[in-house]
Amino acid sequence: MLEIQNLNVYYAKAHVLRGVNLRVESGEFVSVIGPNGAGKTTLFRAISRLKDYSGDMFFDGSRLPQEPAQIVRLGLIQCPEGRHLFPYLSVLDNLTLGAFRHDQRDGSVKQELEKVYTMFPILRQRAYQMARTLSGGEQQMVTIGRALMSKPKLLLLDEPTIGLAPIVRKLIVDALKQISDSGVAILLSEQNVPFALEHAQRVYLLETGSLVKTGTAEEFRRDEYVRKSYLGAA
């Protein structure tokens, strides 16, 4: 579904992603793990074309377009690091803007909205509140809800649980499982490796701009290096 070949990204002269090859099959749940500064956010920004790059990216067999808006239209949707909600718009407006690319006259937007409210019931109560007045966890729910309103085929989530209380993290991670079970492919970036491995089928390890390891979640759990460096095993 998503195929990335030899991706290189620079910030000025800094070579931040070095020949990254990555693939997500349709319906798959894939995690990218790696320490702070490894290049996870840069990878996600490149996929959504918020950042220029060299290399090849294909989605459903065709080359990815140049414009973020066109990429959204393909169903490649991102929940970015830092959320990037519309702070002075209501929760409902934020969610509805997720469906910006879709015809809003038929009932389908309402249907999607119901699905989001079912997944995160608190958002129904918050519908008319400004997004900026919500707690961090609720804001993350709006971000995910907004992305779902775009009817993703592949959902990119850049550290969605960072800074959240454990109980909220659990809620978000379970929501991701639910989204994945509904057939949406997921590419998740996480520093919290146990979370990243929990529902993933395959995992990539990114360190200083290079993918140094890839395998199934099971392989990662058993891997000596991953256990030592990321799972805190002795």
Add this chain to the structure above:
Amino acid sequence: MTALLDVLVFGFLISSLYALAAVGFTMIFGVAGVLNLSHGAFVMLGAYIAIWAQALNDPTIHLPQLGLNLPAAFLLAILGVAVIAPLIYRVFVRPVQDRPIIVFLVTLLLAILFEQVAILIFSVNPRALPAMVGSSFSILGTQIEYNRLLASVIALVAIGALWLFVHRTKTGKAILALSMDRKGAALVGINAERIQLIVWAVSGALAAIAGLFMASFMGMSPLEERVPLVISFSIVVLGGLGSIPGSLWAAYIIGYAETIVAQFAPEARGLAALIFLFIILALRPQGLLGRKVAH
């Protein structure tokens, strides 16, 4: 009583003129961080297109003349600026958009260019637009011109329509979204380029309406394009850069402050607004309804 009604009616007209001019300026800043110094020239352009379009056999205007009736001339002015403004954006501003200093220079030069062309065609002397409707009526002993009443209604309709457009339409919501978070807007599939063209068109149309007001009630000369620019600037700073409701409030506050002061000391009208502006900025540097914009 007479003075009070005068202040109410004329204050409303002036404030509406300011609001129409400032809202477009603030929208352009909001969606792209562009301070468009040719905004005052758009106001002037609106006035002069109408002055030209309704003239017939006027030897002081160096252009072939149409002699349109007033409503047609007004419509032509509004549509004309609504087309010219996005063109200017596309041709001159967009290529340098990431460099604020260059944007400053380019839009300033364009403003001067417009001034000079207007002087060539119309001379530096001030001109006015004739009234759309004649005669007046009296209420509580005050004479109120029908023309002013009509202009007030037009102002209300224009501002109301803008409000509905921004808050009730999909495109309007996209404008708000883009002005609050550019990355977020890109990630829901909002095409910033298209929205900016629309905002420049709307902004041009509103500036043109403000120009029609200015030419109808105060007269207009090519060099006076600086007045609406400076006023828009002040209002936008007062209302909070990029905030549409903020600039509407600020326009009516400044407009009425000026009108009230002008009742007692006509020479001090411009000063009053400035002093007011300084006080507000000292107390609340982000403006009345100011807020941060995420990039």
